[in-house]
Every structure is written in structure tokens, then in C-alpha cells.
């Protein structure tokens with residue numbers, strides 16, 4: 658290869674290097690001399706869980722694991738068979754990692770206390786929605802896993818009750834036309850796609866930024882009549898200004914579209930869910946960290962960042978307005994009008 662003096666070889670440029678999720682994490686870890694690898698091991702547990710869940714989702718109808726188990730979770734929502742399977746995979750993968758002190762799941766009423774911090778041992782809390790949007794499974798719609806990682810601060814289960822701004826990492830896996838993992842460790846947003854032929858998540862984007870100018874909103878308009886008036890004013894304005902509507906019914910799918918294309922996603926207070934439907938700790942907070950790291954915004958109400966909400970319960974809910982910064986501002990202008 659003819660390497661001009663000073664010019665780096667083509668093969669080491671970010672855009673052409675072969676980088677797996679594992680290599681990406683080890684490269685990030687190397688920048689922290691004091692790092693012990695605990696955090697990287699937790700991410701590897703999430704990665705293997707995603708590969709197993711992806712396989713189960715794609716084979717669900719063939720293996721007759723679609724449909725519900727006939728029970729309800731702590732949210733009062735009917736549990737799908739794959740909700741329980743995905744939850745079990747994540748619990749077993751994370752349970753085997755020394756660095757995990759506590760695990761909290763949408764599917765479990767109580768958090769699972771695995772280990773306490775030992776002298777000189779720093780551990781983490783992992784919160785997740787194992788299979789977000791699972792009602793889409795029967796119709797082959799997008800479903801996903803959402804995760805949030807907090808430092809364990811020695812307060813036992815109260816270590817979970819930290820504001821979203823304290824997250825050390827957040828991400829999601831979208832089981833869609835391909836299996837995509839999106840991750841932030843507080844230094845931008847990176848995207849990986851599972852290559853099933855080699856069983857590795859391959860890095861395809863680094864430093865994602867939400868595009869501006871996409872005239873698109875995402876909301877369940879079936880709830881329109883019970884939205885607070887300001888939301889209805891925004892929707893009337895948007896529909897009079899050429900906006901399109903996109904709604905997948907699974908937060909991971911809707912947020913992923915906004916991360917890549919722009920626009921705004923809304924889950925306002927409704928008569929059925931006056932505090933909002935989405936869960937703060939393992940849906941809104943991780944998505945909010947990703948949105949803000951990608952230059953977007955995530956609010957619970959005008960001038961109320963989701964990441965600043967001080968939680969009082971691990972399953973508490975919140976309204977959500979998230980997406981491109983200028984579009985979130987436009988929604989808020991109608992809420993405050």
C-alpha cells in the first residue's frame with residue numbers, strides 16, 4: 658500500500674475499520690486507566706442477551722412462543738410468553754456478572770438484589786424493559802429491549818432511585834428488519850447491527866445526531882380526546898402545516914426512527930394514564946439520555962427535563978415529549994400558549 662507521508666492508512670479510518678461492539682467497548686475502556694472491565698462485562702451480558710432474544714423473537718411463531726401466558730405483570734399488562742422469556746434471559750445473563758449489584762425489570766414487581774458493594778469493589782444497577790412493545794409480536798411488528806445503567810451507590814435498593822442524569826449508560830435493542838443496538842456511555846450515541854452470520858454486533862455509526870427539519874410527529878391519536886388542550890393545539894397546527902404521522906406502538910421503534918430521521922414522539926397524559934403511560938426508570942430515562950446525547954430533547958412537560966425527575970418508585974410513569982430539539986420546543990410552545 659502506498660502510504661503518503663503523514664496520511665493515515667485508509668484501513669484505520671473510523672468509517673472503514675471493522676469494529677465490533679466488544680472492540681468498541683474495549684477501546685472505550687482503554688481510555689480509563691483505572692477501569693477494571695466490570696462495566697464492559699455488563700455490556701457484554703446485554704449483548705449476548707440481545708442475540709438470544711433476537712433468535713427467540715425471529716423463531717417465535719415457529720416455536721409456538723407467541724401469545725400471552727395468561728398472567729399480568731406489575732403494570733397490570735398481559736404478559737406475552739416472550740416477555741417472560743426475554744426477562745429470564747436478561748436476569749440469567751446479568752446475574753452471572755460480578756459487577757451487577759441490583760437488577761430491576763418492568764416484569765418484576767421488586768428489584769433483584771444480587772450483591773452489595775464490597776470494599777474496593779464498585780458495582781452497578783441495571784434496569785430494563787425486556788421486551789418493549791411485545792403486543793406487536795403476533796403481527797411481526799417492531800419490538801425492543803431498553804436498558805439503563807446506574808452506579809450502585811451503596812444505598813441498597815434505594816441506589817435505583819437516582820435521577821436519569823446519573824445514568825452511566827443507556828441503550829436499546831430494536832428487533833426489526835435487522836437487529837440494531839444503540840448505545841451511549843455519555844460520549845455520544847453509537848449504533849451497531851447484528852451480523853447473524855458471525856454472531857457479532859458490528860459498529861455502523863458513531864456520534865449519531867438527530868436530523869432537524871423533519872415535519873413528522875408520533876403519537877397514539879386514539880387518545881386525542883383525553884389529551885390536555887395544548888397537545889391538541891399542537892396536533893391541529895402540525896396537521897395544518899403538512900406534517901406526517903408515524904406511530905409503531907413500540908417506543909423503541911418510534912424512538913429509533915426519530916434518532917435517524919428526526920421529528921417528535923409524544924406520550925401525553927391521558928384519562929387512562931393521567932401521569933403518562935411510559936415508565937420513567939427503564940423507558941423514558943434511557944431514551945432521554947440517548948436523545949440528549951444525540952442533540953435532541955426529552956421533557957415530561959415544558960421546562961421539565963425527564964432526566965431531572967427525582968424518582969420515588971421504580972415503576973413510576975411520566976409523560977414524554979422527545980425528539981429533535983426544535984420540534985420539542987414547538988410542542989412546548991403550544992402547551993404553554
Ligand code: P6P
Pocket residue numbers: 789790791877906907908909934935
Ligand atoms: P399505546 C408498549 O406497550 C409501550 O410501553 C411503549 O413501547 C409504547 O410507546 C406505548 O406503550 C404504546 O402505548 O397506548 O399507544 O398502545
